[in-house]
Amino acid sequence: MFGGMIRYELRKAMPFYAPIMIIMIGYVLFRGRPLRGDDPMIMAMAIAQGWILSWAIFRDPENTRPFIFSRPFSRRRLFLVRWTSGLLIQAIGLAIIFLILITGLRSWLQIRLGSLYHPRVRWLELEALPSIGLFSILSYEVGMFFKLRAEVSPYRPKGLVRGIVQGLAIGLTALLLLDLFWGFVLSPWRIGLPIEIPPIPGGNPFPLIYIAVVSVLATVASILCYERMEVEG
Amino acid sequence: MRSHPLINVAAFIILLPIIFAFTFTMPLIGLMDNIKGFLHHPRWFDPLFLIPSILLYVTAAVLILWKGRLSSGLLSLFVAFGLLIAHASLFEMPRRYLLSIGSYSRTLGVDVYCNGVYLGKTPLTISEDEFRRKVKPWRTPPRQDIILWSGHPRYRSYGTAFLYHVPHDPFDWNRKENRHIFSQDLRDEIKSARYWWHFEKDGCVGLARIGNFVRGAGGGRIITVYADPDILYPSLKPHLRLLLHSLRRSGYKPSEEWIAHFRRYMDLLFYDFYRETRRDPRLKDALYAVIKAEFGIEDEMSEGEVERAMDEITDRVERAGAFTIPSPESVAIDLLGDRISDVLERRFSDLIPFALKDGGFFTSRMGDEEIITFRSKGRAARFLPLEYAIRRIKPLGLLDRLIYESSYGSTPNPRLIALIGNYRCDETERIVRRYLRDLAGGTGPISRFQRFRAAWFVSMIDNPMLEEDLRFFLDHLHPNESFIEAHLRASTVDPDWLADWIYHSSITDQDKARYLPRINSKRSYTYLRDLIERNPSARETVVLTLAGRPNPALDQLLIDLHKRGYPLEGDLIRAMFLCDTPKVRAYLHELWGRDSFAKLLTIPILSETDTPEALSILKSWSGDPDERIRSAARRSLEELSKLDRQAADLISGRIKPRDLLPAYTPYRWNGRDYVP
Numbered sequence: 002m003f004g005g006m007i008r009y010e011l012r013k014a015m016p017f018y019a020p021i022m023i024i025m026i027g028y029v030l031f032r033g034r035p036l037r038g039d040d041p042m043i044m045a046m047a048i049a050q051g052w053i054l055s056w057a058i059f060r061d062p063e064n065t066r067p068f069i070f071s072r073p074f075s076r077r078r079l080f081l082v083r084w085t086s087g088l089l090i091q092a093i094g095l096a097i098i099f100l101i102l103i104t105g106l107r108s109w110l111q112i113r114l115g116s117l118y119h120p121r122v123r124w125l126e127l128e129a130l131p132s133i134g135l136f137s138i139l140s141y142e143v144g145m146f147f148k149l150r151a152e153v154s155p156y157r158p159k160g161l162v163r164g165i166v167q168g169l170a171i172g173l174t175a176l177l178l179l180d181l182f183w184g185f186v187l188s189p190w191r192i193g194l195p196i197e198i199p200p201i202p203g204g205n206p207f208p209l210i211y212i213a214v215v216s217v218l219a220t221v222a223s224i225l226c227y228e229r230m231e232v233e234g
Numbered sequence: 235m236r237s238h239p240l241i242n243v244a245a246f247i248i249l250l251p252i253i254f255a256f257t258f259t260m261p262l263i264g265l266m267d268n269i270k271g272f273l274h275h276p277r278w279f280d281p282l283f284l285i286p287s288i289l290l291y292v293t294a295a296v297l298i299l300w301k302g303r304l305s306s307g308l309l310s311l312f313v314a315f316g317l318l319i320a321h322a323s324l325f326e327m328p329r330r331y332l333l334s335i336g337s338y339s340r341t342l343g344v345d346v347y348c349n350g351v352y353l354g355k356t357p358l359t360i361s362e363d364e365f366r367r368k369v370k371p372w373r374t375p376p377r378q379d380i381i382l383w384s385g386h387p388r389y390r391s392y393g394t395a396f397l398y399h400v401p402h403d404p405f406d407w408n409r410k411e412n413r414h415i416f417s418q419d420l421r422d423e424i425k426s427a428r429y430w431w432h433f434e435k436d437g438c439v440g441l442a443r444i445g446n447f448v449r450g451a452g453g454g455r456i457i458t459v460y461a462d463p464d465i466l467y468p469s470l471k472p473h474l475r476l477l478l479h480s481l482r483r484s485g486y487k488p489s490e491e492w493i494a495h496f497r498r499y500m501d502l503l504f505y506d507f508y509r510e511t512r513r514d515p516r517l518k519d520a521l522y523a524v525i526k527a528e529f530g531i532e533d534e535m536s537e538g539e540v541e542r543a544m545d546e547i548t549d550r551v552e553r554a555g556a557f558t559i560p561s562p563e564s565v566a567i568d569l570l571g572d573r574i575s576d577v578l579e580r581r582f583s584d585l586i587p588f589a590l591k592d593g594g595f596f597t598s599r600m601g602d603e604e605i606i607t608f609r610s611k612g613r614a615a616r617f618l619p620l621e622y623a624i625r626r627i628k629p630l631g632l633l634d635r636l637i638y639e640s641s642y643g644s645t646p647n648p649r650l651i652a653l654i655g656n657y658r659c660d661e662t663e664r665i666v667r668r669y670l671r672d673l674a675g676g677t678g679p680i681s682r683f684q685r686f687r688a689a690w691f692v693s694m695i696d697n698p699m700l701e702e703d704l705r706f707f708l709d710h711l712h713p714n715e716s717f718i719e720a721h722l723r724a725s726t727v728d729p730d731w732l733a734d735w736i737y738h739s740s741i742t743d744q745d746k747a748r749y750l751p752r753i754n755s756k757r758s759y760t761y762l763r764d765l766i767e768r769n770p771s772a773r774e775t776v777v778l779t780l781a782g783r784p785n786p787a788l789d790q791l792l793i794d795l796h797k798r799g800y801p802l803e804g805d806l807i808r809a810m811f812l813c814d815t816p817k818v819r820a821y822l823h824e825l826w827g828r829d830s831f832a833k834l835l836t837i838p839i840l841s842e843t844d845t846p847e848a849l850s851i852l853k854s855w856s857g858d859p860d861e862r863i864r865s866a867a868r869r870s871l872e873e874l875s876k877l878d879r880q881a882a883d884l885i886s887g888r889i890k891p892r893d894l895l896p897a898y899t900p901y902r903w904n905g906r907d908y909v910p
Contacts, residue, residue, distance in 0.1 A: 035638050117668070119661050122638040143248060150241060154302065215248055222244035229238065 010086035014057040033116035038132030047133045051140030058087045070232045080227040139212045146219035149226035242302045257315045263322045283321035290314035330456045331362040333404045338462045347432040362405050371428035375903040392420040396441035396466050401427030438891050440465040472894040480881035488520040495885045496524045512783045529566040544577050548616040557618035558607045567623045575629040585617045604719040624653050648691035655695030670707045693717040696724035729755035737761040747772035751779040754787045780809035789818040808839050833863050841870040
């Protein structure tokens with residue numbers, strides 16, 4: 002049963018996830034300069050990947066939803082299967098990039114292309130992986146939470162005024178997020194927090210703590226949303 | 235179905251750092267800065283913006299947390315933020331002023347007094363409010379214990395004089411005396427001055443000039459005024475003379491007491507002592523002994539001890555927010571040498587994320603030597619000594635990491651390029667060449683200032699394989715003093731090539747006359763001879779440079795100059811004596827043998843040089859058949875023996891450096907002028 006469920010999730014997610022994954026693999030293979038965790042393209046693709054995956058996994062076409070939700074296992078279990086499937090897909094994506102880097106495929110291709118690539122930085126490029134993983138998971142968790150929250154919210158947009166309110170809120174938040182992303186998350190990660198903190202081996206812990214707290218909270222809250230969702234036949 | 239509270243809490247916490255913390259802490263327009271501005275200078279309309287904003291923030295929190303209404307909550311939050319932005323931008327907040335003293339000076343820890351009130355040690359930052367609260371204005375100019383006039387006393391100018399109490403209102407920094415300091419009467423400014431500054435360092439009196447007190451000011455709502463007065467310590471010269479005398483008498487082997495004394499006054503003594511090591515390289519051992527004692531450097535050191543020494547260096551640099559070359563810290567790194575390779579490799583990765591955050595550099599001169607000071611704040615400052623060490627030591631283990639860091643991005647950081655350029659390997663050379671090509675071609679959005687800054691860093695590259703490219707690039711930007719200085723310091727540059735480059739560059743003849751004597755190459759002799767023939771006024775500069783920094787390759791030039799009638803007095807005889815090659819020694823002995831006047835001219839130089847060789851010549855001349863020479867040599871020997879006692883008293887602490895000052899005439903203000 003679970004095998005079938007996971008296969009179903011993969012089938013559902015792949016048409017959306019595969020294109021962005023292919024773009025990312027292409028970027029990893031053909032990028033002429035060293036890959037780094039703070040590369041804006043890498044981060045943007047990781048965020049897009051997580052967000053699209055959460056949307057693809059937790060959406061059900063209207064005609065299949067009653068069928069899925071009437072299976073003989075709890076909603077919590079259904080959520081966990083889907084959630085784990087999403088994480089598994091991301092882990093596979095990460096493993097593919099890892100393999101591209103450690104097998105030397107990227108180095109071989111760059112040398113063939115005669116780019117300015119320096120093979121001796123090959124192992125240092127693995128530093129891009131944690132960044133891809135963390136941004137992907139964060140956006141997956143946040144995307145999942147807001148999608149499921151919208152399902153249970155009694156204030157779903159009805160009418161023009163509510164639509165405008167929601168549109169404005171989302172637009173402004175996105176703007177602020179972008180600004181924050183550059184000024185408070187990306188730059189501090191690269192150049193240090195605005196506030197001096199004692200040096201910790203392995204770098205700045207702020208993004209890690211934030212991602213961990215958000216992931217746990219979003220998962221727990223998403224389970225609650227899932228349990229409260231109304232499914233109409 | 236009613237939403238579960240945890241769902242609302244999750245939404246709130248996800249948005250908390252993004253929305254709330256961001257709109258709270260954003261500089262100038264955030265809630266916190268708006269409230270701070272209100273508390274500092276309340277205005278009647280401030281509450282009209284601040285109270286609704288705070289209420290809207292509370293509403294947003296209630297809507298999201300309690301009601302679960304995300305869109306409405308976010309919207310009220312944006313309205314609150316909009317109000318704050320409007321408040322901050324429509325009604326300009328009053329400006330606040332901060333005074334920063336001594337942050338661009340290479341001597342830190344100077345005690346600062348204003349109107350007799352002790353304000354602290356440099357680098358010192360004080361707000362205008364605090365300053366006005368602590369310091370009460372003086373109505374009349376105070377008595378000056380010391381005034382050192384420049385030039386002839388008859389044409390004395392307050393603009394260039396060094397004063398015991400120097401007048402300046404730092405929060406009125408655009409005053410006349412900052413704009414025109416030379417050759418004008420500043421008595422009106424002195425009469426109206428209300429704030430008088432005085433400086434001391436380790437108990438040594440510092441004198442400062444009225445002009446050049448303030449370097450500049452900058453900022454937005456909070457403006458920082460940077461004051462960096464030129465401070466002169468009149469006790470420094472006699473103090474150093476005694477220490478050098480004592481050291482030479484003990485065969486250049488410093489005693490424990492001597493080292494302890496030097497360490498106590500190191501901030502003041504270091505640069506002048508360092509300059510003396512250029513004239514007399516035997517002094518270097520004493521300098522190294524002091525630095526070793528200061529940083530706990532031994533010949534054999536465990537890894538932990540190396541780590542501790544490096545900690546001490548980086549801690550000092552972080553406290554000062556600056557790293558200077560040369561400085562005790564840079565010499566300590568030179569002494570640690572290859573032993574810090576492992577420490578560098580470990581710390582580089584920890585610090586690189588902070589390293590390139592900010593920072594700048596400025597240069598000053600100490601005689602003919604350029605002093606470079608790099609500045610940064612906080613943890614970024616800890617990277618500065620590492621950067622210097624990497625350039626010197628070139629640890630192999632860091633090569634991959636450096637290539638990785640520097641080859642990322644369309645315009646690599648010039649600081650990283652300056653680091654990798656020193657490694658001799660194809661990859662680094664390829665990166666540097668490409669960087670130079672891009673920079674020279676002006677590709678990408680790079681300003682003239684950025685290009686100049688980049689050129690300054692790349693000129694520090696010390697790699698013979700890249701010399702050709704660097705020369706081409708620097709010529710393209712017009713050679714500048716700093717580029718040439720950097721190449722003069724480089725250890726691997728071929729001196730003949732360097733002489734060619736300087737001689738054929740577009741700098742002035744006077745500059746060529748300053749740089750060419752520093753190159754130990756026969757070719758610089760040829761070029762200098764041509765230069766002097768073409769432009770005789772360059773002779774003085776050449777001789778002055780050689781008197782401060784002897785160059786054995788130019789011994790024949792000194793002899794030629796004397797033969798062609800250059801006066802022997804002062805710098806030429808000093809330059810010849812310090813040069814000390816067999817050729818010049820033989821020439822001097824022959825000269826002294828046939829011309830007793832030459833001997834008389836040499837005696838003050840020998841007395842001032844005070845080396846063992848000078849002393850033995852003076853001793854031999856004290857029995858000279860010529861009465862004038864005999865008595866002059868004996869007088870000099872007596873003066874030197876007096877120094878023995880004085881030096882012993884100074885080092886043992888029986889007298890202080892300020893006791894070495896001569897009796898100066900104090901000056902008082904008579905209502906119109908300072909009079910003795």
